[in-house]
Amino acid sequence: MSKIEEVRGRAVPVHGDDIDTDRIIPARFLKTITFEGLEQHVFEDDRLEAKAQGRVHPFDEPKHQGATILLAGANFGCGSSREHAPQAIKRWGIRAIIAESFAEIFFGNSLMIGMACATLPADQLQQLMALAEEQPDLEFRLDIHERTLSAGDRVVPVTMTDAVRSALLSGNWDATALLLDRYEEVEATAARLPYISGWDRAAV
Amino acid sequence: MARTLFQKVWDLHAVRTLPNGQTQLYIGLHLVHEVTSPQAFAELRERGWTVKAPHRTFATIDHIVPTAAQARPFADLMAESMTAALERNCRDYGIRFFDLASGAQGIVHVIGPEMGLTQPGMTIACGDSHTSTHGAFGAIAFGIGTSQVRDVLATQTMSISPLKVRRIEVNGQLRPGVFAKDVILHIIGKLGVKGGTGYAYEYAGDTIHRMSMDERMTICNMSIEGGARVGYVNPDETTFEYLRDRPYAPQGADFDRAVAWWKSMASDPDAVYDDVVRIDAADIAPTVTWGINPGQSVPVDGRLPHPDEVPDSERAGIVEALEFMGFDGGLRVLGTKIDVAFIGSCTNGRLSDLREAAQVVAGHKVAPHVRALVVPGSQKVAAAAEREGLDRIFQEAGFEWRRAGCSMCLAMNPDRLSGREVCASSSNRNFKGRQGSPTGRTLLMSPAMVAAAAIAGEVVDIRTWKPEAVPALA
Ligand code: SF4
Numbered sequence: 001m002s003k004i005e006e007v008r009g010r011a012v013p014v015h016g017d018d019i020d021t022d023r024i025i026p027a028r029f030l031k032t033i034t035f036e037g038l039e040q041h042v043f044e045d046d047r048l049e050a051k052a053q054g055r056v057h058p059f060d061e062p063k064h065q066g067a068t069i070l071l072a073g074a075n076f077g078c079g080s081s082r083e084h085a086p087q088a089i090k091r092w093g094i095r096a097i098i099a100e101s102f103a104e105i106f107f108g109n110s111l112m113i114g115m116a117c118a119t120l121p122a123d124q125l126q127q128l129m130a131l132a133e134e135q136p137d138l139e140f141r142l143d144i145h146e147r148t149l150s151a152g153d154r155v156v157p158v159t160m161t162d163a164v165r166s167a168l169l170s171g172n173w174d175a176t177a178l179l180l181d182r183y184e185e186v187e188a189t190a191a192r193l194p195y196i197s198g199w200d201r202a203a204v
Numbered sequence: 205m206a207r208t209l210f211q212k213v214w215d216l217h218a219v220r221t222l223p224n225g226q227t228q229l230y231i232g233l234h235l236v237h238e239v240t241s242p243q244a245f246a247e248l249r250e251r252g253w254t255v256k257a258p259h260r261t262f263a264t265i266d267h268i269v270p271t272a273a274q275a276r277p278f279a280d281l282m283a284e285s286m287t288a289a290l291e292r293n294c295r296d297y298g299i300r301f302f303d304l305a306s307g308a309q310g311i312v313h314v315i316g317p318e319m320g321l322t323q324p325g326m327t328i329a330c331g332d333s334h335t336s337t338h339g340a341f342g343a344i345a346f347g348i349g350t351s352q353v354r355d356v357l358a359t360q361t362m363s364i365s366p367l368k369v370r371r372i373e374v375n376g377q378l379r380p381g382v383f384a385k386d387v388i389l390h391i392i393g394k395l396g397v398k399g400g401t402g403y404a405y406e407y408a409g410d411t412i413h414r415m416s417m418d419e420r421m422t423i424c425n426m427s428i429e430g431g432a433r434v435g436y437v438n439p440d441e442t443t444f445e446y447l448r449d450r451p452y453a454p455q456g457a458d459f460d461r462a463v464a465w466w467k468s469m470a471s472d473p474d475a476v477y478d479d480v481v482r483i484d485a486a487d488i489a490p491t492v493t494w495g496i497n498p499g500q501s502v503p504v505d506g507r508l509p510h511p512d513e514v515p516d517s518e519r520a521g522i523v524e525a526l527e528f529m530g531f532d533g534g535l536r537v538l539g540t541k542i543d544v545a546f547i548g549s550c551t552n553g554r555l556s557d558l559r560e561a562a563q564v565v566a567g568h569k570v571a572p573h574v575r576a577l578v579v580p581g582s583q584k585v586a587a588a589a590e591r592e593g594l595d596r597i598f599q600e601a602g603f604e605w606r607r608a609g610c611s612m613c614l615a616m617n618p619d620r621l622s623g624r625e626v627c628a629s630s631s632n633r634n635f636k637g638r639q640g641s642p643t644g645r646t647l648l649m650s651p652a653m654v655a656a657a658a659i660a661g662e663v664v665d666i667r668t669w670k671p672e673a674v675p676a677l678a
Contacts, residue, residue: 017521018397018497022635026642027615031268031282033242033289045642075398078431078497079635081333082240083349104401104433105333108364109349163225163365172224175363176253176355179228182220186361189219189230194465195323196232196260199458202465 009068013129020079039091077106240331310582320450339436376485384419400432495525545658552630553581570602571661615640
């Protein structure tokens with residue numbers, strides 16, 4: 001379990017609200033028994049659509065290659081529970097996502113694989129997105145101790161719950177070992193459930 | 205103190221507060237399918253862990269199964285290898301696998317209830333966002349990602365923070381032609397696709413409690429489309445009658461004891477909610493989505509939003525959706541020509557859905573330019589429908605009658621849209637590319653409305669539409 005205290009690097013902005021997991025990784029790429037290679041298909045259909053319309057998707061922009069911080073809009077990652085979505089983003093090189101808001105399952109999945117997620121108000125995000133576009137080499141830094149995002153000499157506070165912050169800082173974002181610890185308490189919990197321990201023990 | 209069902213189930217299944225501040229929650233039932241589990245099992249092996257409660261874990265295949273020819277090995281080699289991986293994992297760890305030969309295979313959210321595995325007062329987890337479906341029984345059911353699937357396999361618990369509870373009360377009589385699907389599309393349209401983030405939705409009110417279990421499942425299924433990870437209905441006599449004599453439900457004297465306990469798990473009448481929303485059933489019309497998320501819907505005869513008339517914050521999203529769909533703002537979705545009609549999925553692939561659709565279809569023909577398919581949600585649904593002769597009604601009308609699976613709900617099997625085809629679909633997601641063509645377009649609606657659209661060849665209003673009679677054979 002590795003502790004995550006900060007994420008540094010360049011930022012890539014992906015505009016738009018309600019970007020769903022089918023767009024992050026289309027279902028046809030879920031036909032696999034590993035997560036390997038998913039980064040090649042991240043945002044695939046959006047990238048193709050952009051190309052067809054003569055635009056360039058941020059993930060195809062030469063200036064954003066190697067970025068480690070993703071800036072996104074509201075309800076990012078809505079839709080399916082596929083962990084393939086944060087996996088594809090992480091394997092592309094992203095280590096932190098700063099969005100206006102997240103869909104819940106996507107947020108949890110990201111944390112489970114050690115990708116830091118935090119939120120910012122829409123207006124601040126818009127400004128930082130513009131900054132990342134104008135100065136793609138600018139270093140961004142998410143400080144998890146301080147709960148701040150800095151870009152050059154600009155520093156803004158981000159929202160990150162205590163639970164998420166402490167999971168990242170302690171390395172407990174990978175919780176399986178914690179869950180196996182003191183397992184007798186799990187067994188005691190199961191024993192009080194009538195559908196597990198037997199209906200004759202149902203106390204109503 | 206008065207508590208909601210959510211709080212009661214949570215309190216009972218909470219093991220402890222973890223050092224990370226989250227709750228360790230015991231999971232009473234773990235449902236597994238082929239797409240989100242292989243990496244979890246692989247990690248289990250790598251780390252030398254085992255499956256803690258194989259008898260609380262059940263598996264099926266649904267997403268990748270072809271629904272036409274099902275002979276093994278599957279023509280799609282990746283589908284075959286995913287199936288083989290699940291077979292091996294279930295065998296190695298002693299997990300009951302409802303495979304194609306079992307007679308009980310089907311979409312994971314159809315078979316759990318149908319087998320009596322899904323019960324009130326339980327916690328349920330599955331690596332699929334539509335796990336909220338099981339809440340129809342008064343269970344608290346979470347869609348989870350693959351790392352959490354690994355955790356549940358290895359520990360039968362997961363690390364999670366509690367949710368707030370919003371009570372959504374629907375009262376009054378639904379108008380003719382309005383179905384459970386319309387109710388949930390209406391709710392999502394009203395509260396928005398992110399309105400439920402951080403909440404469990406408790407669906408209540410006399411409209412909901414008059415509904416069958418199939419209808420309640422349709423409602424709970426789409427909770428996630430409104431941003432709510434969990435949705436549930438308090439258990440009542442309808443719930444108990446559904447469960448009686450199901451294979452995995454308690455039997456005999458145990459059943460009566462179980463009913464008493466199930467009743468005790470329902471929300472207390474004076475429970476306090478974080479939010480309450482009231483909806484008048486009479487306000488709900490047959491509802492159709494016109495955009496690229498399930499909140500972008502209108503009454504079938506209503507007008508689409510016009511970019512000039514919407515709040516600034518919504519304009520970009522609406523313009524993007526209108527462009528993608530090829531619709532002009534301010535016009536109607538009624539009369540939109542369709543290419544494909546799909547009846548099925550974990551939202552609307554149950555027996556009562558097929559009955560509703562068959563009623564519309566009986567004696568008519570699918571429009572010549574429409575490709576129409578019916579895909580039962582499970583092998584048991586298929587068998588029951590065939591006993592009633594629904595398969596013949598559909599086939600005589602020109603529908604394809606398929607084998608059970610997720611089919612055209614998502615693009616992981618041979619059933620998919622091509623190019624810019626427009627699909628009238630009884631499924632749950634109209635995201636860009638969802639039905640297999642990056643430019644394909646999905647209109648979500650009730651199964652009866654899909655059936656009517658298939659016959660008419662275009663979107664029609666089920667309340668006023670009169671199909672042309674098929675001329676009698678001379
Ligand atoms: S029918 Fe659709 S939504 Fe339901 S489990 Fe299958 S793919 Fe997911």
